[in-house]
Amino acid sequence: MTDGFPAPVAVAHAPLAATVTRVAELAGKMGRDLNQVFDLRRLSEASGVPADVVRILLDGRPAGEPDLQTRFLQRLDLLRRTRVKPNGRRYTQQEIADGAGMSRQQAGALINGDRRPTMEHCDAIQRFFGVHAGFLTAHDADALTDALQRTEQQLLQDFAGRARETAAASAASAGDPLARLLQNHGVRGIAWRAAQLPSDKHRDKVTEWLDMLLESVKPNES
Known part of the structure; x- marks a missing residue:
């Protein structure tokens, strides 16, 4: 394999626990179904973290941390399964190569695990699939925290919209x-x-x- 960037050190789970608590409290105030808010499949697709690992992390248990190469391959496979073409088919290696600005040989080596990814490879593939920076490389706990923070932002927007509607309706009735x-x-x-x-x-x-x-x-x- 060719050299890529080094695998980072392990991360603490405190930010994830705090985010889970905030999202659960906000969802409760809005009467949202927590099973939907914390749906494992949705969070897995949003974060790139396998659904079984999402469950372990949400439970506050240590899940271990795959090395960079394994993490990259897991998430690239998830992207290819969940971000498909309009006809429902997966993107081919050639289409990924063309969209990411690399040769078919490079794309094939990355997809098959024969080459370690560089930051440039990851950035190009993330742009092709339309996901945020770090999707392919972030630690599992960090990736899940980021996905839940986006859920939190959406809930806050919905909550603010509901408050405005209530205030407007009250004033209109007057x-x-x-x-x-x-x-x-x-x-x-x-x-x-x-x-x-x-x-x-x-x-x-x-x-x-x-x-x-x-x-x-x-x-x-x-």
Whole structure:
């Protein structure tokens, strides 16, 4: 085998335990099914960690740590099984080679375990499959922590959205026309999109439209 970068040292599991606790508490507040939030298959595909190892780590037990070569091969195999072409078929070695900017011989040697990966190899393959940096190389506990932190971010966004909807509904029930507009038409989202428009002319059109909407929800004067 050719030399790649050295295998890193073992990591502590404290960040994973803290993340698991936060995600479980947040999911509980939102009434989410913990079996779905901590679904082993979903977390395995998101992190690259084998499902049986995900279970062990979530239980707080030591799972051992494969060396870099083994970890790379496990996760590359998972990518090839779960990130497939639109027709459901796996990408061929030639397609991976072309997409990652390497020769078919290089790709084949990496896939078959005949060559140790370099950081450049990993970066190229990760970009090809559309996964985040470190997917192929991070320690299992770190990879699972990262996947759960992305779950946490999504839960926080959902929680904030629910809070905004509740506040808007409460204000709308009190007869606030601006709040009713927010509730019915998602004005914050419209405003954000308006800021991305290319010219003042386009933004003025959005303003005119919002003015008409606001006028339509004003209470009738007696």
